Structures are given as structure tokens and as C-alpha cells.
Amino acid sequence: MLVQSLTTTTSHQENIQGITQTLIDRILDKCLTDFEHEDYIAGVHHLCVRLGKLLQTHGTDTFQDWIKDYCLSHPVSQYLMQSPFTKRCFDKPRGYAGDATLIDYIYRIGDLKEEHSEAGRMIHDACIMSSCCDSVRWRAQHLGREINKMFDQKRRKISAISIASGHLRELSYVDGFDVKIENFVGLDQDENSNDVARTNFPHSNLFIFDESIRYVLAKKLPEQSFDLVYSTGLFDYLEDKLASRMTSRMFDLVAPGGSMIIPNFAKGMPEQGYMEAFMDWYLIYRDEAQVFDFMSELNMDEVESYDIYSDPSGNVLYLKVNKKGCIPLLHTN
Ligand SMILES: C[S@@+](CC[C@H](N)C(=O)[O-])C[C@H]1O[C@@H](n2cnc3c(N)ncnc32)[C@H](O)[C@@H]1O
Known part of the structure; x- marks a missing residue:
């Protein structure tokens, strides 16, 4: 039988x-x-x-x-x-x-x-x-716009850090880098990519670290906080636990009154089948609840507000978290 x-x-x-x-x-x-x-x-x-x-x-x-x-x-x-x-x-x-x-x-x-x-x-x-390629181009433009916007909001030179910075193409959408930027840090494990970024954006206030995200997690970056902290094209590769830890560590780097932006490809992205069959390219696609869960290790007392939004095609979700301008003192007994 x-x-x-x-x-x-x-x-x-x-x-x-x-x-x-x-x-x-x-x-x-x-x-x-x-x-x-x-x-x-x-x-x-x-x-x-x-x-x-x-x-x-x-x-x-x-x-x-x-x-x-x-x-x-x-x-x-x-x-x-x-x-x-x-x-x-x-x-x-x-x-x-x-x-x-x-x-x-x-x-x-x-x-x-x-x-x-x-x-x-x-x-x-x-x-x-x-x-999906439209969405990648939108992502770079969006981050460029966010850098410009942060300068307009602060009405002073700002600091920013991009983690897994690649060729830093979003900087081509920042008009007047030296006028707007106090200092900008990039970090990427790929030295070849970092060399391209250094050649394309030879600013004295741009510092690029040839390091992996382990460097960030181990808190080895020089002590500094940033008005804008972001990472594009990284979280789609990180398992949930690591993504939450990384979000928490990145939020530590945000200055009071600053913001953190993390995009992640959304579930149902039409080209996923082509990418997996013919490009051997695997991403971790997430829905709003999973993107929300990036914040699971954050101290929410420090969060002024957050937003989860998508690009016009709905292919990429964005988590934006704003830090309180004045961090409340923690009460300990
Ligand atoms: C898809 S590209 C995105 C580059 C750029 N941020 C952009 O949006 O155009 C991913 C980048 O993440 C970097 N990367 C991947 N894993 C990393 C890790 N563990 N630590 C640091 N960088 C990493 C790669 O070297 C690559 O430059």
C-alpha cells in the first residue's frame, strides 16, 4: 500500500x-x-x-x-x-x-x-x-535628493555616511558637494570600487574606508555621528538578524536630529525570475512588515518618527527613521 x-x-x-x-x-x-x-x-x-x-x-x-x-x-x-x-x-x-x-x-x-x-x-x-533597473536609478537620485534636502533643512554643512558605498553615484545628484558637505564617509569592502569612487569624487572632505560591514558592527569607525546615515544595495543580501543588528548600529551613528535611510527590494518584483534563472542573482525580497522589523533592536525612545515608503514602481521599499533632536536621559536605579 x-x-x-x-x-x-x-x-x-x-x-x-x-x-x-x-x-x-x-x-x-x-x-x-x-x-x-x-x-x-x-x-x-x-x-x-x-x-x-x-x-x-x-x-x-x-x-x-x-x-x-x-x-x-x-x-x-x-x-x-x-x-x-x-x-x-x-x-x-x-x-x-x-x-x-x-x-x-x-x-x-x-x-x-x-x-x-x-x-x-x-x-x-x-x-x-x-x-527594476528604473528603481535602482531612482534609488541613486533619491539619495542624492535626500543629501540636498538635509543641507536645506539644517542650513549648514552636513555630514553623511554611505555603507556599502560602491561607486557613490548618488553624489552626482548633489549639486555643490563642497558647499553642502562638511564631511562624507563611504565604506565598502571592494577596494576596486572604492578607487573608482575616489577618482570620480576627488573631494578632500570625502573619506572612503576599504572595510566590510564587520568594521561598522565592531564599532571601529572613528567616533563621529552623522546627519544622514544610509546604505543602498546592501540589506537585500542580509539575513533578518544581521539586518536588525546593522540597522541598530547604523542608528547609533545618526546625530541627534538626523536621519537614517535603508532601502530593500520588495516582494513580487517582476524581474526576480529572470535574475534567478539567467543571472544567478539572489536577493532577499521583503514586505513592509519585514522592513519594519529592521527596527527590532532600536531603542525607540530615540526615534522621533519613522516612515516606510516605496519608489514609484513599487519595486523598492524604504525605511526612513528620524532621530530625536534631544535624546532623553535614561533612568537607572
Ligand atoms: C549593489 S552594490 C550597491 C553600491 C551602491 N551603494 C549603489 O547603490 O550603487 C553593493 C555594494 O555592497 C558592497 N558590499 C557587499 N557586501 C558588503 C559587506 N559585507 N561589507 C561592505 N560592503 C559590502 C559591495 O562591494 C558593493 O559595492
Whole structure:
């Protein structure tokens, strides 16, 4: 009896997998046909939407289990890997996904090398047009605007720190860095990225640490507090416990009357399926409650107010926490 029910379950699972494979074949075949007709925008758009839905149905575990390999073995993969954006993420030349050079593709900074095929360039452009890439560009502009806004509010030069600072592209949206900034600290574990940031923003009041977030957690930064403390493109990689600890440590760095901003990709982001199947790029997607939980280790007596909001596409959630201007004394017996 047991043997029979096990056999029935296995063949049911095989049937489901067979049906899913047929569906995936249709999705990938349609994309291949679009590419063969040089309709790269339609091909990438269709692929992202359909793989996104497939991921919502089957989940990351099933993607890792077999869907990813199944997709990669389809001939459309040879087209997609001609796109520098997809290929770099898949290959991970720096040893991790989402390095600052990859993010520069999204920011459309720098020219593509001659060696890339026409199809590769077109697919690359189509990927960069996606809504999640819009959200990454919005994120940099938003942080630039927040730096400008903090200067306007304080009516004096301000201090700020970016953790996992990458190439610090948001600084291109800060007009008059030397007029507005007293000192600005960047911190990133990737020395190559930090060198690019130093070259692009050669300000004497910009200090970049070649350090990992462990340096922040271990309280090794020079004693200083900042009007604005933020971290973009980091929390999507941090497990819940570490994210809460990091939030708490970052809030310690906020000066009285200052603010902390932490973005995180939202659940249901349409391109997640494409990223997991063809880019080997895994993020931790969160909802509002999970972003709220970043604050679980904060001393709320120090919090003036907080807000959780999203970008216009709804792809990224932002936690902004404002610190009280005057911190109440703690009563101890
Ligand atoms: C997605 S990029 C974001 C860069 C930049 N903040 C932006 O928004 O364009 C992620 C950055 O986090 C850095 N990073 C990842 N893990 C880190 C860690 N444990 N400590 C310090 N930096 C880290 C990487 O080196 C990379 O520059």
C-alpha cells in the first residue's frame, strides 16, 4: 500500500514537472523567436514577465532545484549571455553578485566594449530598460535628493555616511558637494570600487574606508555621528538578524536630529525570475512588515518618527527613521 502511494505521488510530481517544462519551453521558445526576428525588447519583456510569474508560483527553491538549469540549457541562453549585464552577473568576476561595475551598467555609465555582438548590446539595453533597473536609478537620485534636502533643512554643512558605498553615484545628484558637505564617509569592502569612487569624487572632505560591514558592527569607525546615515544595495543580501543588528548600529551613528535611510527590494518584483534563472542573482525580497522589523533592536525612545515608503514602481521599499533632536536621559536605579 505504502509503495503504491509513494509511486502515485512520484508520478504526480513528474506530471507537474512535465507540465511546467512545457510551459517553460513555450516561454523560452517565444523569446528565441523574438530574438531571431531582432525584436529584443519584446523578447526580454515577455521573458521577464513570464519568468516572474513562474517564480511566484513555484518559488526560489524550485528554481534552484531544476528550473534554473532547465532554462540555462535552452538555446535562448546563448543569446542572453551575449548581454554584458547578464553575463557579468552570471560570471561574478569579483566573486559576488551586484558589484558596483554591474550597477554602473544600470546607471548607463560608460560605453560597452566593441567586442559585444549587436544582439548582445540590444538585449543588454532591453534588460536595462526594465522596471527594476528604473528603481535602482531612482534609488541613486533619491539619495542624492535626500543629501540636498538635509543641507536645506539644517542650513549648514552636513555630514553623511554611505555603507556599502560602491561607486557613490548618488553624489552626482548633489549639486555643490563642497558647499553642502562638511564631511562624507563611504565604506565598502571592494577596494576596486572604492578607487573608482575616489577618482570620480576627488573631494578632500570625502573619506572612503576599504572595510566590510564587520568594521561598522565592531564599532571601529572613528567616533563621529552623522546627519544622514544610509546604505543602498546592501540589506537585500542580509539575513533578518544581521539586518536588525546593522540597522541598530547604523542608528547609533545618526546625530541627534538626523536621519537614517535603508532601502530593500520588495516582494513580487517582476524581474526576480529572470535574475534567478539567467543571472544567478539572489536577493532577499521583503514586505513592509519585514522592513519594519529592521527596527527590532532600536531603542525607540530615540526615534522621533519613522516612515516606510516605496519608489514609484513599487519595486523598492524604504525605511526612513528620524532621530530625536534631544535624546532623553535614561533612568537607572
Ligand atoms: C549593489 S552594490 C550597491 C553600491 C551602491 N551603494 C549603489 O547603490 O550603487 C553593493 C555594494 O555592497 C558592497 N558590499 C557587499 N557586501 C558588503 C559587506 N559585507 N561589507 C561592505 N560592503 C559590502 C559591495 O562591494 C558593493 O559595492
